[in-house]
Amino acid sequence: MPPRRWRSAALALLPLLALGVLLVAPVLRLAGEGWWGDLATQTPSSPWALWTDPYLRWRVLWSVLQAAATCIAALLLGLPVAWVLARWEFAGRSLVLRLLMLPFVVPTLVAALGVLALWGPRGVFSGWLDVHLQDTPWLLLYGNLFFNLCVVVRAGVDALEHVSAPRVAAARTLGATPWRAFWRVEWPAILPWLASSLCLVFLYCFAGFGLALVLGGQRYATVEVEIYTLVAHELQLAPASLLALWMLLLTGTVAWGYALIEKRLATPTRVQPIARQHPSRPAHWLGVAAALGVLAFFCAAPLVAIVWRAAHAGWDTWALVADVETLAALWNTLRFSATALLLATVLGVLHALAAQSSVAMRAAAFLPFVVSPITVAFGLLLLYPQWTASLPLLLCAYAVLAYPFVAKSLASALDNVPEHLPQAARSLGASPWRVFWRVTLPMVAPALRRGMAFAAATALGEFAVTLFLSRPEWATLTTLIYQRLGRPGAANGDAALVLACVLMALALAAFALIEGPRRTESPHA
Numbered sequence: 001m002p003p004r005r006w007r008s009a010a011l012a013l014l015p016l017l018a019l020g021v022l023l024v025a026p027v028l029r030l031a032g033e034g035w036w037g038d039l040a041t042q043t044p045s046s047p048w049a050l051w052t053d054p055y056l057r058w059r060v061l062w063s064v065l066q067a068a069a070t071c072i073a074a075l076l077l078g079l080p081v082a083w084v085l086a087r088w089e090f091a092g093r094s095l096v097l098r099l100l101m102l103p104f105v106v107p108t109l110v111a112a113l114g115v116l117a118l119w120g121p122r123g124v125f126s127g128w129l130d131v132h133l134q135d136t137p138w139l140l141l142y143g144n145l146f147f148n149l150c151v152v153v154r155a156g157v158d159a160l161e162h163v164s165a166p167r168v169a170a171a172r173t174l175g176a177t178p179w180r181a182f183w184r185v186e187w188p189a190i191l192p193w194l195a196s197s198l199c200l201v202f203l204y205c206f207a208g209f210g211l212a213l214v215l216g217g218q219r220y221a222t223v224e225v226e227i228y229t230l231v232a233h234e235l236q237l238a239p240a241s242l243l244a245l246w247m248l249l250l251t252g253t254v255a256w257g258y259a260l261i262e263k264r265l266a267t268p269t270r271v272q273p274i275a276r277q278h279p280s281r282p283a284h285w286l287g288v289a290a291a292l293g294v295l296a297f298f299c300a301a302p303l304v305a306i307v308w309r310a311a312h313a314g315w316d317t318w319a320l321v322a323d324v325e326t327l328a329a330l331w332n333t334l335r336f337s338a339t340a341l342l343l344a345t346v347l348g349v350l351h352a353l354a355a356q357s358s359v360a361m362r363a364a365a366f367l368p369f370v371v372s373p374i375t376v377a378f379g380l381l382l383l384y385p386q387w388t389a390s391l392p393l394l395l396c397a398y399a400v401l402a403y404p405f406v407a408k409s410l411a412s413a414l415d416n417v418p419e420h421l422p423q424a425a426r427s428l429g430a431s432p433w434r435v436f437w438r439v440t441l442p443m444v445a446p447a448l449r450r451g452m453a454f455a456a457a458t459a460l461g462e463f464a465v466t467l468f469l470s471r472p473e474w475a476t477l478t479t480l481i482y483q484r485l486g487r488p489g490a491a492n493g494d495a496a497l498v499l500a501c502v503l504m505a506l507a508l509a510a511f512a513l514i515e516g517p518r519r520t521e522s523p524h525a
Contacts, residue, residue: 007432012354012361015347015407022400023367026379027248033241033382050242056226060246063222066137067205070144071198074152077145077294079194082156084291088284089276096292097157100150103299104454105511106504107461108147108210109481113500114302115143115215117309122490124305139215144208145298148201152194153295159193160186165274199258207251207372209464214485223247224374228467231378241382244375255370303504310501313494320495321502326480333476333506337459340398344455347399348406349448353436355411365407368400376401377468389471397465402455409451413444453514460507477503 050056085093103111118125119133119142126132133139163186171181212222221229223243230240279285310318320326355361368376380388380397387393417440425435441448463478470479477499484496 008354008357011350012358015351015354015361015403016364018347018396018400018403019364019367022380022396023371023376026376026383027371029383030241030244030375030379033237050239050246056239056243059221059223059226059243062220063206063224063247064250066140066144066220066222067202069141070148070205071201073141073145074148074201075194075198077298078149078152079156080287081149081291081294082153082160084287085153086157086160087274087276088279088288090279090288096295097154100154100295100299101511102303102508103147103150105457105507106303107457107463107478107507108208109214109461109463109478110306110500110504110507111143111146111302112211112214113481113485113497114306115139115146115211117305117497118142118301122493124308125301135217135219137220139217140212140220142298143211143215143302144205146302147211148204149295149298151201151204152197155193155197156190159190161273162193163189163274165272168274196258199254202254203251203258203369206254207247207374209372209374214482224372224464227374227378228464231381232467237382240378244372244378248371248375251370251372255366306497306501306504309494310497313498317491317494317498321498325475326499328473329475329477329480330502332474333460333478333503336395336398336474336476337456337510339395340402340459340462341452341456343395343399344403344459345406345448345452347403348410348451348455351403351407352410352414355407356414362411365404365411368404373401373462373464374468377465381468388469390469391474394465394469394474397469398459398462401462401465402458405454405458406448406451409447409454410444413447414440417443449514453511456510456514457507460503460510477506 050060085097106114116139117123119131119139120126121132121134133142167185168181171185172178176184206222207224208222209224209228212220212225213228216222216225224247227240227243227247230236230243279288351361351365355365376397380393384390384393421443422435422439425439426432430438461478462476463482466474466476466479467482470476475483481496481499481503484492484499
C-alpha cells in the first residue's frame with residue numbers, strides 16, 4: 001500500500017472506531033431488537049407490525065406531513081427573501097446575512113420556549129391578537145420554520161449568486177419579461193440548490209425531538225417523541241426499535257438524495273454573477289421591508305420574546321440563577337460541552353484529513369446527521385446497559401453527534417487549499433506535520449473555528465441523549481428547563497424562561513467567542 005494510503009488509513013482509524021462503536025453498533029443492536037422482539041425469548045416480530053397499528057401509523061404520517069409542510073412553507077417564504085438579499089444592496093445586508101446563523105446555534109428547547117412565549121397560553125402575540133394556538137399543529141410548524149427558514153434563505157442567496165448574468169441579459173434582450181427570465185433562466189439554475197436545502201429541512205423536521213416534545217402535545221408529537229415515550233414510560237423496547245429502524249430507513253433515503261444533489265453541486269463552475277443594485281423606487285424598498293419583516297416574524301421574534309418575558313419575570317424568579325441546583329446544572333453544561341468540544345475537534349480534524357483521499361470517509365461524515373439523537377441514545381441504552389450511567393459514554397455520545405460539523409467544515413476548506421503551497425514547503429524539507437501546522441492550518445483556521453462553533457452550540461443544547469443516558473446529579477441547563485416545564489404553575493414557566501435566556505446567552509457567547517470576529521464581505525454591486 002502506498003505511504004499516502006497508510007497515512008490516510010491511520011488518520012481514519014479513530015473516527016471510524018467512534019462511528020462503529022457509538023453509532024453503527026447501536027443501530028445494529030436496534031435492528032436485532034426490532035426483528036427478534038425480546039432477544040431473551042428469541043420471539044420474532046413482523047417488521048410490518050408498525051403499519052397495522054392505526055395509532056403508530058398516524059404518528060408516522062404526521063411526522064412526514066409536518067416535515068413536508070415545513071418544506072413547502074420555507075420555500076414559499078424563503079425564496080422571495082433570498083431573492084431580495086441576493087439582488088439588492090442596502091445598509092445592514094451583511095449583518096442580516098450573518099444574523100441568519102443565529103437559529104443554528106440556539107438550542108431546540110430555547111426555541112420551543114420562544115414559540116410558547118409568543119403563542120402559548122400567556123404568550124405575547126396570543127394575548128394581543130386573542131389567538132390561542134395551544135394543542136394545534138401550528139405551534140410545531142412555526143417552531144420548524146424558526147430553525148429552517150434560514151436554511152432555505154442561505155441556500156437561495158448562494159444559488160442566486162451563481163446565476164449567469166450574461167444568460168439573464170440575453171433573455172431580457174430577446175424580449176423576456178423579468179418574470180419570464182426568472183422562470184426560464186434563473187429557476188432551473190437555482191433548483192438543485194433549493195432541492196438540497198429542502199432535503200436538509202425535511203431531515204431536521206422529521207428527526208427533530210425537542211421541538212416536537214414541547215410543542216406537539218399529545219396529538220401532534222412526532223415519531224421521535226413516540227420512541228422516547230415507548231422506552232422511558234412504557235418500557236416497550238421492541239416496538240420502539242421497530243419505529244427507530246423504519247425512521248432510519250426513511251431518513252437514510254432522503255439523505256441519499258441529498259448526497260446525490262450535493263455531488264452535482266460540487267462540480268466546479270465559473271459564472272459571472274448578477275451585480276446587486278441599490279433600491280431606488282418605493283416598490284424596491286417595500287420588497288426589502290417585506291423580506292426583513294418575514295425574517296423578523298419567524299426567526300427573531302421567538303428570541304426577542306424570551307428576553308422580553310424573562311426581563312419581566314421579576315427579581316424573585318431571576319434569583320434562582322444563584323440556586324445551588326442551577327449553578328450545578330450550569331457547571332455540568334460547561335464542563336460537558338468543553339470536553340465534548342475537545343473530543344469533537346480531534347475526531348473532526350482526523351476525519352477531514354482522512355476524507356481528502358477517500359470518498360467513503362466523506363460519506364461517513366453524514367452518518368450522525370442521518371441517525372437521530374433519539375436513535376443513538378436508545379441504541380446505546382440497549383447495547384451498553386451496564387454503562388448507561390457512565391459519564392465517558394455520555395460525553396462520547398455528545399462528541400459523536402457534534403464532530404461532523406467540524407469534519408464537514410474543515411474538509412470543504414481543505415479542498416480549496418492551493419496544492420502548490422504545501423508542495424513548495426515539502427520541497428524545502430518540511431515534514432508533513434510541519435507543513436500542516438505552518439502552511440495548511442493557518443489557511444483553514446476560519447473554517448475550523450466555524451465548525452467548532454457549531455459543535456459547541458450542539459453540545460450546549462444537547463437534550464435527547466441527556467434524557468436517556470444521564471444521572472440526576474448530571475443535570476444540565478436543558479434538563480433543568482424541561483423539568484421546570486413539566487411542573488404546574490406560572491412561576492415554573494417563568495423560571496424555565498429565565499433559564500432558557502441564560503442558556504441562549506451562553507450558546508451565543510460560545511459561538512461568537514470560537515468563531516471570532518466578522519470578516520468583511522466583498523460586495524460585487
